[in-house]
């Protein structure tokens with residue numbers, strides 16, 4: 070592999086329709102319940118690395134695990150992440166997602182350190198459970214809910230608590246609305262006119278920055294109660310005050326929908342897999358029995374309990390394999406990149422299509438079936454290592470490997486614990502997944518809840 074310009078050719082592929090290229094087929098495919106349809110068709114014609122025209126650009130798309138890893142591991146060298154300007158304006162250009170080069174490395178290290186397992190154990194474990202119990206307290210017996218909305222609310226409440234350290238119900242409600250407007254705008258068409266989600270989100274961004282700056286000022290004046298990650302950043306002094314807002318807003322975007330939708334998809338898959346649901350319930354009943362104290366009350370889940378949730382980990386991995394939220398990544402070639410017989414010209418849009426690898430029959434038997442037990446099969450042990458495996462990368466890889474992965478996994482495991490322990494549920498309306506404009510269940514997943522604990 071080298072990067073010199075030579076006579077090599079672009080990976081094969083068609084041009085698609087005039088002007089729109091393959092964009093319409095791309096959108097139709099990712100909006101359907103099987104987002105890999107378009108890429109699979111192209112793979113049959115052209116191979117696992119092919120070129121096409123999407124988003125008004127020449128793109129190289131890959132379902133090849135080794136090439137995908139090559140792209141992720143050459144971040145900042147041969148490739149860089151690439152987002153539209155409208156998106157960078159909204160999330161802020163000085164955050165982990167949008168920064169490049171040395172600035173990116175610095176921010177990524179800070180983010181990873183803030184969400185390391187020992188920090189999760191000491192700082193997040195209890196707060197997550199408090200927020201969950203508060204959110205679940207709103208439900209009553211035999212209520213029909215849209216689980217998608219509930220998971221979103223839960224994820225937003227968790228973020229308000231973790232990022233800003235706010236727990237008073239009134240304030241949480243107000244900020245949750247700002248966060249929600251902001252996240253909607255990130256996933257919408259960028260029209261900056263009153264009434265459009267993008268415009269509302271820009272205003273929400275300004276308000277959120279105001280709240281963050283207030284916490285920074287209070288911290289400087291000696292306030293030590295609450296304050297979440299913002300306060301820790303000020304105390305540690307690793308970032309200038311004016312860089313803190315973008316840092317936090319980037320985390321808010323990256324951590325919100327991803328976690329909410331993974332919680333939702335886990336329950337969706339379990340609903341259709343009663344055996345897996347039973348096995349999960351058994352694991353959580355055993356843990357709960359250990360937490361019953363002598364007064365008949367239930368203590369909070371401990372770190373050891375969390376570490377003992379082995380079937381839950383299988384469920385999370387299987388949910389991320391079939392319903393990984395980041396189905397593809399967006400990159401740009403920084404120079405002409407030679408790979409095997411191909412040359413990918415400088416400036417090309419490069420798309421590692423992660424979920425096509427996750428659903429490739431040659432790597433996973435009965436790939437479309439939700440089967441959490443596949444992860445205990447010895448031949449899947451190496452594949453399973455999500456930090457490094459070319460075959461399983463729901464959290465990306467290389468320099469941009471998701472710094473929130475451990476936090477997300479903890480939140481999802483605790484959500485599953487409290488949900489399966491507290492409720493039986495019945496689906497009351499047909500539903501299906503879609504990944505455009507954002508990952509979701511198209512009907513919001515209506516279920517009837519029966520409270521059991």
Ligand code: HEM
Pocket residue numbers: 150165166167177180319320321323324325327328331393394395398399462463464465466468469470471472473474476477478
């Ligand atoms: C199940 C939940 C999650 C999934 C599936 C997920 C997935 C991903 C993926 C695939 C990337 C790589 C993007 C790329 O390479 O372009 C990423 C990056 C990132 N994630 Fe997550 N994520 C999740 C939860 C979270 C949480 C809870 C946080 C933080 C609160 C978070 C913060 C970030 C940040 C800041 C980045 C950017 C890293 C960088 O560019 O260096 N994520 N995530």
